[in-house]
Amino acid sequence: MNLFTEGGTLMMSLILICLLLSLFFIGKGFYSLNTNPATSKKMRKLAGESSLLGLVIGFFASILGLISAFDTVEAMGNPDPSLFAAGLKVSLLTATFGLFSFIVVRIGILILRGMQKDTIQ
Numbered sequence: 001m002n003l004f005t006e007g008g009t010l011m012m013s014l015i016l017i018c019l020l021l022s023l024f025f026i027g028k029g030f031y032s033l034n035t036n037p038a039t040s041k042k043m044r045k046l047a048g049e050s051s052l053l054g055l056v057i058g059f060f061a062s063i064l065g066l067i068s069a070f071d072t073v074e075a076m077g078n079p080d081p082s083l084f085a086a087g088l089k090v091s092l093l094t095a096t097f098g099l100f101s102f103i104v105v106r107i108g109i110l111i112l113r114g115m116q117k118d119t120i121q
Helices: 001-005 009-031 036-078 081-115
Strands: none
Touching: 001 009, 001 036, 009 036, 009 081, 036 081
16 A cells, blocks of 8 residues: 555546456456357457556656656755655556556456457457
8 A cells, every 4th residue: 555655646547447446447348248249359459449548647647756756856956865766666667557457457358369269350
């Protein structure tokens, strides 16, 4: 939980929402696998799009964090290296969480795609 707040509550929450949406879409895709294959494919595509959005938000927040870290360095002139390292750590937390959510959802998409009867789009 500490890492979640260190990464910035707003951006980490947006990535978490993207992850939860993606997992919902994958679950709905598995649920409609045998009853409605078209819905299953649609849910697979929506899961892919929302996971990609979470990844992009993570990298966007990381870039914003790096910019603020460099602004701090510029303002202080010659900062303590531990302060600079802490700023870099915080800026990379969002990218790491975005990558984690993207990988988890991609594994689910691969499994769902393998279970679908017609994988040709």
